[in-house]
Amino acid sequence: MNADSRTRLNQKPEWTALAKHREELGEVRLRELFAADPGRGAGYTLQVGDLHVDYSKHLVTDETLRLLRELAAAADVFELRDAMFRGEKINTTEDRAVLHTALRASRDAVIEVDGENVVPGVHAVLDKMAGFADRVRSGEWTGHTGKRIRTVVNIGIGGSDLGPAMAYEALRAFTDRELTVRFVSNVDGADLHEAVRDLDPAETLFIIASKTFTTIETITNATSARNWLLTELKADQDAVAKHFVALSTNSEKVSDFGIDTANMFEFWDWVGGRYSYDSAIGLSLMIAIGPDRFREMLDGFRLVDEHFRTAPAESNVPLLLGLLGIWYGNFHDAQSHAVLPYSHYLSKFTAYLQQLDMESNGKSVGRDGEPVQWQTGPVVWGTPGTNGQHAYYQLIHQGTKLIPADFIGFAEPVADLLPGLVGQHDLLMANFFAQTQALAFGKTPDEVRAEGAAEELVPHKTFQGNHPTTTILARELTPSVLGQLIALYEHKVFVQGAVWNIDSFDQWGVELGKVLAKRVEPALTEGAEVPGLDESTKALVAKYRELRGR
Numbered sequence: 147m148n149a150d151s152r153t154r155l156n157q158k159p160e161w162t163a164l165a166k167h168r169e170e171l172g173e174v175r176l177r178e179l180f181a182a183d184p185g186r187g188a189g190y191t192l193q194v195g196d197l198h199v200d201y202s203k204h205l206v207t208d209e210t211l212r213l214l215r216e217l218a219a220a221a222d223v224f225e226l227r228d229a230m231f232r233g234e235k236i237n238t239t240e241d242r243a244v245l246h247t248a249l250r251a252s253r254d255a256v257i258e259v260d261g262e263n264v265v266p267g268v269h270a271v272l273d274k275m276a277g278f279a280d281r282v283r284s285g286e287w288t289g290h291t292g293k294r295i296r297t298v299v300n301i302g303i304g305g306s307d308l309g310p311a312m313a314y315e316a317l318r319a320f321t322d323r324e325l326t327v328r329f330v331s332n333v334d335g336a337d338l339h340e341a342v343r344d345l346d347p348a349e350t351l352f353i354i355a356s357k358t359f360t361t362i363e364t365i366t367n368a369t370s371a372r373n374w375l376l377t378e379l380k381a382d383q384d385a386v387a388k389h390f391v392a393l394s395t396n397s398e399k400v401s402d403f404g405i406d407t408a409n410m411f412e413f414w415d416w417v418g419g420r421y422s423y424d425s426a427i428g429l430s431l432m433i434a435i436g437p438d439r440f441r442e443m444l445d446g447f448r449l450v451d452e453h454f455r456t457a458p459a460e461s462n463v464p465l466l467l468g469l470l471g472i473w474y475g476n477f478h479d480a481q482s483h484a485v486l487p488y489s490h491y492l493s494k495f496t497a498y499l500q501q502l503d504m505e506s507n508g509k510s511v512g513r514d515g516e517p518v519q520w521q522t523g524p525v526v527w528g529t530p531g532t533n534g535q536h537a538y539y540q541l542i543h544q545g546t547k548l549i550p551a552d553f554i555g556f557a558e559p560v561a562d563l564l565p566g567l568v569g570q571h572d573l574l575m576a577n578f579f580a581q582t583q584a585l586a587f588g589k590t591p592d593e594v595r596a597e598g599a600a601e602e603l604v605p606h607k608t609f610q611g612n613h614p615t616t617t618i619l620a621r622e623l624t625p626s627v628l629g630q631l632i633a634l635y636e637h638k639v640f641v642q643g644a645v646w647n648i649d650s651f652d653q654w655g656v657e658l659g660k661v662l663a664k665r666v667e668p669a670l671t672e673g674a675e676v677p678g679l680d681e682s683t684k685a686l687v688a689k690y691r692e693l694r695g696r
């Protein structure tokens with residue numbers, strides 16, 4: 147691969163061809179595209195596993211898609227993909243392999259890092275997790291006083307929180323209702339306080355999830371949780387072993403904290419935090435849904451991995467979704483991307499994707515260390531429909547910004563919901579379909595007039611339409627379907643990072659704030675002089691101390 151040639155992405159003929167094509171298409175109208183091709187609705191669809199993906203409501207033609215695929219080829223996307231699956235160290239700034247795909251590889255697969263097959267280790271940890279999860283679920287694992295565990299509290303942040311928290315919500319219908327899981331991430335003590343205040347410590351298990359085991363928020367919360375537990379139980383340090391387990395790559399720090407390393411579930415530096423909830427980081431989820439369902443979820447991931455690895459470019463769904471994002475971000479100046487799940491169970495899905503996408507592709511320096519000269523990752527945002535419809539959809543429909551959106555919905559409601567529900571799922575999904583229709587085709591002034599609107603209101607009631615959306619539809623939100631969805635987005639993010647020639651697997655941008663926080667803290671607590679503190683922050687710190695009466 148030639149890193150230099152990728153750096154000059156916007157000087158490549160494939161890029162220029164796309165820019166020219168964009169000019170020629172001008173303000174292409176979805177109404178026209180559908181009028182010109184009545185088969186578009188059924189034709190612009192792909193299937194991957196259980197996911198039916200409709201991309202007909204995009205501002206693209208066959209030619210656009212062909213040119214986008216050529217750009218991907220010119221950027222060596224598939225070469226980089228193959229290098230990732232082979233275990234090469236494509237996270238160059240950290241000199242690490244990127245092998246979240248190995249976390250869901252089948253037992254007999256062989257994937258080597260530095261000459262060692264990592265798959266047996268992955269399955270050994272999965273088996274250990276399964277054994278532990280079964281013991282907690284059955285009540286065989288008891289706390290210090292002999293009581294069974296009723297609540298699991300996962301303490302972690304970023305990738306050590308968002309993934310399991312999202313998936314626990316998503317798969318609530320599959321959870322053991324006798325056992326609940328709570329998630330604590332914020333260093334604001336209120337988070338831990340609210341999570342434990344009504345719990346019986348004797349029935350509580352803390353899972354301390356931290357890849358590095360040095361993250362200040364997590365270690366602080368874990369220390370406070372240990373204090374709470376020992377105080378409430380009036381127990382000594384021995385009680386820790388029955389109420390604390392760790393998920394980490396750092397056995398030394400785990401042991402320093404007082405957790406028995408026999409109760410540590412390991413993962414590896416080739417798993418990025420935001421790509422880790424299908425590793426040991428998913429232990430809380432496994433306890434909640436059981437090992438079999440967890441494995442079904444891994445099967446879902448693997449299905450999409452295989453698709454991404456082997457499907458031709460024309461039918462490769464992660465490639466398509468990645469390229470559509472590039473079309474809008476780089477050739478239409480779109481700044482953001484909305485993800486709008488029409489499932490209450492996916493209430494944390496977009497928050498999870500924010501880290502996956504924005505921590506991966508929020509970069510402005512290429513893999514060669516040169517500043518990139520094109521837009522990279524979008525702002526990802528969204529909440530479940532239909533709540534968003536009554537909040538910010540106004541701006542998507544009639545505002546001045548182009549906001550491509552993914553609509554995710556399901557034909558069946560997940561679980562046996564309340565018997566008295568009055569056809570709510572069809573109503574939910576009617577909104578789902580209606581919104582993408584309204585966004586795409588809008589309402590013309592003539593249509594508004596035909597409804598008898600007063601002339602002065604016609605411009606206000608007109609919908610320009612032409613807002614692009616992808617629709618992802620599956621039968622039901624099962625563990626496997628969740629795995630498929632997450633792998634789809636993981637690989638979409640990969641495609642975009644590969645085209646933009648950035649390292650999607652490092653996160654140097656979070657470091658500065660961490661270092662400065664450490665430096666500022668003594669100024670808050672002790673009024674210490676912090677060298678290099680700017681005048682604005684100095685004044686704010688002084689105000690803070692005054693307000694705290696210090």
Ligand SMILES: O=P(O)(O)OC[C@H]1O[C@](O)(CO)[C@@H](O)[C@@H]1O
Binds near residue numbers: 356359360420653
């Ligand atoms: O699992 P750890 O090491 O505590 O890190 C938590 C999170 O912090 C980050 O390193 C930076 O915010 C994320 O990438 C990671 O998911």
